[in-house]
Amino acid sequence: MHIGLQIPSFKYPGGTAVIRPKLREIVTSAEAAGFYSLWVMDHYYQIKGLFGEAYTDPMLESYTTLGYLAGLTEKAYLGVLVTGVIYRHPAVLMKMINTLDILAGGRTYFGIGAAWYEDEALGFGIPYPSTSERFEQLEDNLQLAKALWASDEIAFEGQHFSAPAITNNPRPLSTPHPRIMIGGTGPKKTLRMVAQYADACNIGDWVGAENMQQALDALKAHCERLGRDYDTIEKTSLSTVIFLKKIR
Secondary structure: OOOEEEEOOOOOOOOHHHHHHHHHHHHHHHHHHOOOEEEEOOOOOOOEOOOEOOOOOOOOOHHHHHHHHHHHOOOOEEEEOOEEOOOOOHHHHHHHHHHHHHHOOOOEEEEEEOOOOHHHHHHOOOOOOOHHHHHHHHHHHHHHHHHHHOOOEEEEEOOOOEEEEEEOOOOOOOOOOOEEEEEOOOOOOHHHHHHHHOOEEEEEHHHOHHHHHHHHHHHHHHHHHHOOOHHHOEEEEEOOOOOOOOOO
């Protein structure tokens, strides 16, 4: 079992000026302590009532932040838990993932999901299509990633996106490619895509043990139907842990 650290909040005493040194302290300490991976959320608003008092609390763009973390670390894997499909054109997103993986020395996860924070998207003026269309966009992203990482140049035509001559230059360093992680527990679409395209899945512990087991059972059924080895998929869960500092 591996333990990773997600950084969900950038609200630190001292304001904006301390974000950079505080992040450096957190990630270098985490890597020195042996954490396997480091993660950030893909949000522009803070999640209301969860990690901050208000949606206006500080939030950094995820891939820019991971670029900074790549330069601070040498061993920990890096990823977004998880990228929302509505925020970036898939071809541009692939260039960002490749770039991050190269600068991180081949230790990148490609975490992705169908996105859910409607208020955030609308507040930033980002189109927020129907649930069914967002899942179609998710599959477009996954198909593009698999096709691109299998070649040096492809012509891609999906349901919602096209890239007539997208190149894979320079290629990512991860072998055979950055690990694809899909977040969510939807039994019909999400877990089918995990079985078909992904190297890892992420299930939040807030769904409860029974629902988590049901999700894993659904994933196993999809794997059996598609001829995929269930055991080759990394199973991960997101939980909240509070660390208390001992004062001597």
